[in-house]
Amino acid sequence: GAGVSQSPSNKVTEKGKDVELRCDPISGHTALYWYRQSLGQGLEFLIYFQGNSAPDKSGLPSDRFSAERTGGSVSTLTIQRTQQEDSAVYLCASSLTGTSGFNEQFFGPGTRLTVL
C-alpha cells in the first residue's frame, strides 16, 4: 500500500513569507508526527497528533509554527514569517497507534525548505 507522502518535496521561499507543508499519513494510522532535520543535526520533534486528542505541541520552536490535522488524516504544518534558520528538511511520520511504545513509525520522504 501507499506509504507516507509529503508535499512539496522542495520549497524555496523568501524570508518573511508563510509556508504550508502537507503530510498524508498511511491510511488507518492514528498517530502522526512532525520532525525537523537540520543539516548535520538529528531529528528534532515538533508536534504529535494522536486520534482526536489535543496535539502534543511541546516541540514547536516558536509561535510562528503551527499544525493541523483534519479529519484525523492529512496534516498541514504552517510556518509563518519564515526565517533563514527555518531552513531544514521537515519530516512527517505516522504509526498505527500512539498508545503503545511498540509501534513503528513510518516516515515520509520529507520536504526540503530553503529560506532565502
Next chain:
Amino acid sequence: GNSVTQMEGPVTLSEEAFLTINCTYTATGYPSLFWYVQYPGEGLQLLLKATKADDKGSNKGFEATYRKETTSFHLEKGSVQVSDSAVYFCALSDTQPGNQFYFGTGTSLTVIP
C-alpha cells in the same frame, strides 16, 4: 526525562570491516528501542527494534541487544558492505501513552571498497 545519546560520526570503514555504533539511553519507563537508517536521498526506515530487556533485534546482518543494565542498544554488523553507507539513528519510544519517539543525532557511515 527520556533521551538518546549516540556515537558521533562520521565513521569510515573498509568493506568487510566490523561495525559498532554505540547508543545509550535514559528513560523514565520501559522503552522500546529502535535503529532507523537513512540511505542517501531516501527517507528514514526502520532497521531493527527490541521491545524489552535482553531482546535482540536483527535485520540485514545488523544486530542490537537491549541491555537494561547498561542502558545501551549498540548496533553491530560483522562485515559491512558499500551499500551499508547511510546515516543511522538510534531511537527510543516510551511505553507511556503518547508513543513519543526520541532520536539520537545520527551517525554517518561510509564504507569504502
